[in-house]
Amino acid sequence: MPTSPLGGKSALVTGGARRIGRQIALALACAGADVAITYRTSKSQAEQTIADIGALGSRALAVECDVRSEASVRQAIVAAVAAFGRLDMLVNNAAVFETAPLEGLSLEQWDTVFETNTRGPFLMARAALPHLRPVQGRIINIGSMGGMHPWPTHAHYSSSKAALHMLTQAMAKAFAPEVSVNCVAPGWIELADRNEDESTSAARFAARTPKGRNGTAEDVAQAVLFFAAGPEFITGQILSVDGGLGLT
Secondary structure (H helix, E strand, C coil), X not given: CCCCCCCCCEEEECCCCCXXXXXXXXXXXXXXXXXXXXXXXXXXXXXXXXXXXXXXCCCEEEEECCCCCHHHHHHHHHHHHHHHCCCCEXXXXXXXXXXXXXXXXXXXXXXXXXXXXXXXXXXXHHHHHHHHHHHCCEEEEECCHHXXXXXXXXXXXXXXXXXHHHHXXXXXXXXXXXXXXXXXXXXXXXXXXXXXXXXXXXXXXXXXXXXXXXXXXXXXXXXXXXXXXXXXXXXXXXXXXCCCHHHC
16 A cells, blocks of 8 residues: 555544544544544544644644534534545544443433434535545444444444444445445454443453454554545445454
8 A cells, every 4th residue: 555545635533532533533644634533522632633643744623513413514524625625535433332221221311322323424424425426535434343243231322333334334325436435343442541340341352352352443543544545446344343353
């Protein structure tokens, strides 16, 4: 792959201020893309991320955006296009994750997860489509192993990601032939700011994983980069990034 396979292109990464989204944004910048990120509450982290993108030689923009809001989404897309003159890639990363027993789920909890994890990518893709079509653009959704395997203590999250996987495939057909749409579905990913209960679960998942470890944000970012810079003929795919955990 060329050292700057995304040179001259621009990307928008939702929820790109921290964690996996930040790593995705940095990977795209390392590949030569100009990168806009959205954030909702992580302003200081967003500022640090765009500074780090700039240090890599790419143009960067941070936009406050609530992906649940049509107006906010439209404003974010307009801002990214105004800053870079084009939009080649949309990475729908912003998501809500929550542990809760199914029998105790409130309607508010259910709606909160679906509004961000499923409606958000729909709104972003719909707003970005007029800009992506003329440049043979790409949409990359961030799904989850939870969308392929039922997690009883994360039923709302798993259901929202399963819906996103189906939405990916529906978009791939609806937006063809101009736009390729794919999905990266991570398994358990090591993150520095996980809580104590999650850290305990990490060791259990690593022991079950055929590759002998949990994933990293960089693993996910490299999978996104594959879809961003790889053949445009690949579309409608759900790529597991789980070290084989889903096989067990």
